[in-house]
Amino acid sequence: MAHAETIGYDAFLEEQLAPQSLADAAGDAAIAKVAILGLSRAELYRMHNNDDRCRKALIDGFLARTVHSRRQLLERVVEFWADHFNISTDAYVPDLVIFQREAIRKHAFGRFRDLLLATAKAPAMLYYLDNYVNVAAHPNENYARELLELHTLGVDGGYTETDVKEIAAPSRGGRFTRAPATVSTSIPSNTTATPRLSSAMRCPAAAASKARSTCCTSSPVTRPRRITFAPNFVSASSVTVHRQA
DSSP states (O other), X not given: OHHHXXXXXXXXXXXXXXXXXXXXXXXXXXXXXXXXXXXXXXXXXXXXXXHHHHHHHHHHHHHHHHHHOSOHHHHHHHHHHHHHTOOOSSSOHHHHHHIIIIIIIHXXXXXXXXXXXXXXXXXXXXXXXXXXXXXXXXXXXXXXXXXXXXXXXXXXXXXXXXXXXXXXXXXXXXXXXXXXXXXXXXXXXOOOOOOOOOTTEEOOTHHHHHHHHHHXXXXXXXXXXXXXXXXXXXXXXXXXXXXXX
């Protein structure tokens, strides 16, 4: 507070809007003590009692940054988006650590479309809103409905049931496995074109080819869980959310 009063509101706000330019030795030292928050997904899932330890680490990290960090606006914005894209800590908590670090914190001051797509592709969100069971033979519209009602337009945003169905279709294909294994991810065989979305959201046809090159790989990898996306999954650069006319 003393620093803010000394330099004035406008200068303080400019500082806060460029968090990486702020020297934050105390905050960095405090968060370094919560080492779990910096682990990879593989390392998190190898830990004994990983759900409980990750829950505690998330709380400890939040308190450490709140008390010690100079980047207070960043922390408030991270808290806001974590609440907006709320995910329960009932299960798969290691993936919630990854979600908050790689989706929320990474994109907190970035473009909303990038944040939205990062949350959509996160294993924690796939599990929480059932999009991992959204397949062509048995569509699951839970994520599509929450995307419109909670994440973007709002309950009175003017979208229709048709919009929900047409968003659920191109977001099919997310998969994950929990047990550690050596797996090979590849492009699924159902390489159908991306359907045209109606007035609530628009996905250009180019998303299909872009998703092939950015979301799938045929190389064997070793990791505790697998996540692949069908070629018709929308990409961060191809989504436009707008209000219905």
